[in-house]
Amino acid sequence: MRALLFAALALALPGSLTDCHAQAAPTHATAPSGNFTFRMSYAPADAHTRLQARLANLTNPALRRRYHLLIRFGAPLFLPDDQIAVDATRRGALDDGLARWLRLAPADRQFDLLVLPDVDYFWPAEVQPTGHPLHYSTAFILHLAPAAGGNTTVDVLQVNGMARFGKKFDLLGRTGPKFYWDDRPVPPSPQAAWELIGHLAGPAQ
Numbered sequence: 640m641r642a643l644l645f646a647a648l649a650l651a652l653p654g655s656l657t658d659c660h661a662q663a664a665p666t667h668a669t670a671p672s673g674n675f676t677f678r679m680s681y682a683p684a685d686a687h688t689r690l691q692a693r694l695a696n697l698t699n700p701a702l703r704r705r706y707h708l709l710i711r712f713g714a715p716l717f718l719p720d721d722q723i724a725v726d727a728t729r730r731g732a733l734d735d736g737l738a739r740w741l742r743l744a745p746a747d748r749q750f751d752l753l754v755l756p757d758v759d760y761f762w763p764a765e766v767q768p769t770g771h772p773l774h775y776s777t778a779f780i781l782h783l784a785p786a787a788g789g790n791t792t793v794d795v796l797q798v799n800g801m802a803r804f805g806k807k808f809d810l811l812g813r814t815g816p817k818f819y820w821d822d823r824p825v826p827p828s829p830q831a832a833w834e835l836i837g838h839l840a841g842p843a844q
Contacts, residue, residue, distance in 0.1 A: 675836060676793065676795070677795075678793070679791045680790055682789050682790075682791060683750045683783045683784070683785055686793065687711075687783055690783075690793070693838075693843070695709065697838070697843075697844055698844065702844055704756065704760045705757075705762055706754050706835070707755055707757040708754070708757075711753075712745075712750070712751040712752070720741050723737070727798065729824040730825060730826045731826055734797075734826075736796050740780065740794070743782075747784070750783040751781060751782050752781040753778060753780055753781075753798075754778065760776060761774035761776045762774065762775060764830050775803075775825070775828050776799075776801050776803075776822075777797045777798065777799060777801070777827070777828065777831055779795060779797055779835055780795075780798060781796075796827075797827035797831065800825050801823065802823055802825040804822075804823060
């Protein structure tokens with residue numbers, strides 16, 4: 640599936656994203672958000688193609704695992720709304736940005752992309768009080784909306800955020816008694832959002 644996906648995306652023009660303007664999206668005082676927004680100087684259909692090409696053409700092996708699979712809204716593998724809502728609430732109150740996205744009509748999400756990490760792939764995120772980095776994994780939804788002047792606003796939303804807290808012994812683990820990764824649901828990571836925006840708006844990697 641991955642080979643077919645990249646073959647299809649190879650037909651897209653990579654284009655330059657250096658005219659993207661990144662800015663933090665407003666957050667709610669009682670619902671901390673890892674969701675951020677940036678703007679592209681293209682109409683949504685063109686912005687959609689350029690974002691796909693940028694992520695499909697990553698050369699850094701770690702980033703290829705972090706942004707492993709791209710799924711267009713409406714495709715069979717795109718997460719269902721009810722699953723997104725349930726998984727998000729496992730991390731606390733449903734994020735404002737994600738709640739708004741779930742209320743949108745399908746036509747308003749037609750150019751959106753789901754970005755999935757490789758299976759069981761975590762990367763360093765926010766530093767814990769101990770001074771050690773917290774390893775994090777999340778899926779991203781890129782919501783593309785038309786903006787003034789023929790531009791596009793891209794909202795970066797996070798779904799299924801998980802943090803890895805080392806290993807713990809489980810007597811009733813799925814493959815018997817032994818140490819398993821201690822992965823727990825956590826709120827969205829601001830650092831993960833900013834890093835994705837940097838990879839989309841900065842030099843090719």
